[in-house]
Amino acid sequence: MESIVTVDQVSQFFGDHEVYSNVSFEVRAGEVFVIIGGSGCGKSTLQRQMIGLLAPTEGRISVLGHDMYGATSDVLTRIGVMFQAGALFGAMTLLENVMLPLEMHTNLPPSARAEIARVKLGLVGLANAAALRPAEISGGMSKRAAIARAMALDPPLLFLDEPSAGLDPTTAAELDQLILDLRKELGITFVVVTHDLASILAIADRCLMLDAGHHGVIAEGDPRQMRDSNTDPVVHAFFHREILPA
Amino acid sequence: MNSIPEARPSRLDVAQDANGVTMRFSGRLDANGIAPLWNNVARTSKRNLSAALTLDLTAVTAIDTAGAAMLLLTERTHGGTVTISGATEAFTAVLDLARPAAVPSPPRAGGPGQSWRAVFTSTLAAGSDAVAAIGEVAMAFLRLPSRARMFRRADLLRITDETGVQAVPLVLLIGGLIGLILAFQSLVPMHRFGADLYVANVVAVGLVRELGPLLTAVVLSGRSASAFAAEIGTMKVNQELDALTTMGVDVTTMLVLPRLLASVLVMPVLTVLMEVAGLLGMTLVLAVNGLPPITVAHEVAYAVVPADFFGGLLKAALFGAAIAAIGCRRGLTTGVGPRAVGLSATSAVVGGIVSAILLDGLMAVLFFRLKL
Numbered sequence: 001m002e003s004i005v006t007v008d009q010v011s012q013f014f015g016d017h018e019v020y021s022n023v024s025f026e027v028r029a030g031e032v033f034v035i036i037g038g039s040g041c042g043k044s045t046l047q048r049q050m051i052g053l054l055a056p057t058e059g060r061i062s063v064l065g066h067d068m069y070g071a072t073s074d075v076l077t078r079i080g081v082m083f084q085a086g087a088l089f090g091a092m093t094l095l096e097n098v099m100l101p102l103e104m105h106t107n108l109p110p111s112a113r114a115e116i117a118r119v120k121l122g123l124v125g126l127a128n129a130a131a132l133r134p135a136e137i138s139g140g141m142s143k144r145a146a147i148a149r150a151m152a153l154d155p156p157l158l159f160l161d162e163p164s165a166g167l168d169p170t171t172a173a174e175l176d177q178l179i180l181d182l183r184k185e186l187g188i189t190f191v192v193v194t195h196d197l198a199s200i201l202a203i204a205d206r207c208l209m210l211d212a213g214h215h216g217v218i219a220e221g222d223p224r225q226m227r228d229s230n231t232d233p234v235v236h237a238f239f240h241r242e243i244l245p246a
Numbered sequence: 247m248n249s250i251p252e253a254r255p256s257r258l259d260v261a262q263d264a265n266g267v268t269m270r271f272s273g274r275l276d277a278n279g280i281a282p283l284w285n286n287v288a289r290t291s292k293r294n295l296s297a298a299l300t301l302d303l304t305a306v307t308a309i310d311t312a313g314a315a316m317l318l319l320t321e322r323t324h325g326g327t328v329t330i331s332g333a334t335e336a337f338t339a340v341l342d343l344a345r346p347a348a349v350p351s352p353p354r355a356g357g358p359g360q361s362w363r364a365v366f367t368s369t370l371a372a373g374s375d376a377v378a379a380i381g382e383v384a385m386a387f388l389r390l391p392s393r394a395r396m397f398r399r400a401d402l403l404r405i406t407d408e409t410g411v412q413a414v415p416l417v418l419l420i421g422g423l424i425g426l427i428l429a430f431q432s433l434v435p436m437h438r439f440g441a442d443l444y445v446a447n448v449v450a451v452g453l454v455r456e457l458g459p460l461l462t463a464v465v466l467s468g469r470s471a472s473a474f475a476a477e478i479g480t481m482k483v484n485q486e487l488d489a490l491t492t493m494g495v496d497v498t499t500m501l502v503l504p505r506l507l508a509s510v511l512v513m514p515v516l517t518v519l520m521e522v523a524g525l526l527g528m529t530l531v532l533a534v535n536g537l538p539p540i541t542v543a544h545e546v547a548y549a550v551v552p553a554d555f556f557g558g559l560l561k562a563a564l565f566g567a568a569i570a571a572i573g574c575r576r577g578l579t580t581g582v583g584p585r586a587v588g589l590s591a592t593s594a595v596v597g598g599i600v601s602a603i604l605l606d607g608l609m610a611v612l613f614f615r616l617k618l
């Protein structure tokens with residue numbers, strides 16, 4: 001399977017503070033790749049680098065064959081990003097939120113943009129909420145609407161930041177199922193940052209575990225194997241919800 | 247490596263035979279690919295409502311949900327027999343995924359009748375809200391002795407400083423300029439009749455009775471009512487008001503009363519400063535035109551009676567109460583979302599200015615009836 005994201009010897013420092021060093025991995029086309037780890041290990045920082053919001057201090061990140069930092073809109077339209085809080089535009093309806101990328105990057109007539117946006121909202125189960133504004137919907141609906149907006153241009157690669165954070169278990173499970181459906185039916189590759197154990201085991205084909213103490217990667221592979229056979233105390237504690245000895 | 251695909255032109259060929267109309271697509275049916283085709287597809291579908299329609303995808307190289315949306319819309323709006331042919335397994339999967347999502351949009355609610363009803367209802371709601379607000383403030387005042395802890399003197403001092411002391415330079419500037427402008431504009435016609443001295447009467451009475459309190463109210467609305475609404479509105483958005491309520495703290499006593507009291511206290515003082523600055527500006531213009539300041543001062547003292555001065559101060563205090571109450575109320579009724587605080591601040595300024603002008607009109611009638 002071809003590689004769609006390549007992270008090569010990437011390090012990140014904020015001043016003298018080392019977040020992580022020499023992180024390398026690849027994400028293959030069509031897989032759900034999950035970045036996990038405890039709070040403060042640099043998961044979100046790594047994702048910010050992958051989506052081009054932050055330049056790595058060292059190393060190189062290639063997404064769809066392009067350096068992401070300073071990438072042009074041609075490249076950026078080939079990825080979709082769902083931020084943790086949804087980041088939907090409060091002044092717009094959900095339909096207008098999803099139409100915005102189509103308005104910015106295609107020559108589609110307004111009626112076509114609206115129809116496509118309605119389909120995207122329908123795909124995430126929000127067909128009847130198109131006229132609502134973000135303030136009028138629940139957290140789970142915001143996340144689904146954010147996914148619909150991220151999918152507006154049918155990108156082959158979606159980055160999701162903590163998709164199940166703040167959701168009840170049922171809504172989180174529905175969102176996990178949505179990710180699996182979109183991967184299966186549309187072949188979308190997902191890079192997901194989360195520390196929700198149930199979600200990791202439900203959706204991840206492979207996962208990468210970062211650890212603040214080690215300033216980098218401590219495990220990579222099938223999450224079920226990690227849970228059952230990895231002997232590293234940090235990995236074991238994470239998957240078995242144990243408290244690490246001080 | 248999955249690089250950006252080259253933009254291959256998409257194309258639509260329409261053929262008609264005895265079996266119906268065939269729309270033959272080729273190239274990529276993605277968002278950019280369907281853009282040049284969309285209107286043509288809709289037109290062709292509409293023109294051939296009575297004929298059987300075939301959407302031939304044999305020459306299509308890729309399809310995503312945007313392309314699926316176009317095909318499914320055509321299928322739905324045509325209404326007759328529509329057959330999709332030449333679809334690969336992958337295309338069928340995308341179409342099947344999008345089909346349940348491609349539903350007609352619900353009809354929009356609204357219409358002129360409903361909007362008039364909405365205006366009437368919202369006006370009624372605003373009226374009852376105002377009455378409720380006055381009632382809440384009155385009750386908070388009555389209960390103040392038993393809730394003295396909730397009325398924080400430090401807040402009162404801070405708000406008095408922000409609302410009053412920090413507004414002094416602006417009030418002096420505006421007052422001085424208004425006095426200059428009024429005197430200059432009055433002097434031009436009055437000079438023709440040799441009535442230069444009476445400019446002092448006109449400007450002084452106008453400033454003390456009407457313009458002083460009114461312009462100070464505009465300044466208070468712009469500076470403080472918006473700040474009250476934004477501050478309290480942000481607290482509401484951040485659920486700080488909920489926290490206060492769950493702590494058993496009366497929000498009106500803690501947040502509204504200090505602002506109300508501070509505004510009532512500072513408005514008369516700011517009004518006097520505005521009037522003094524205006525009279526000085528007027529004196530400067532008249533002095534330049536040969537009228538000694540002492541003569542102007544005598545004329546002002548003769549023209550302005552105590553009832554004008556104290557009536558103006560009473561109006562100023564009332565304006566202060568109304569503007570502060572409206573600013574705080576807008577903050578307390580702030581909605582949700584990032585626009586809500588901005589809307590509250592805007593509405594506080596507008597409401598403050600309008601209420602001051604309305605009150606001014608009412609007071610003018612009242613003073614006339616009382617022969618003041």
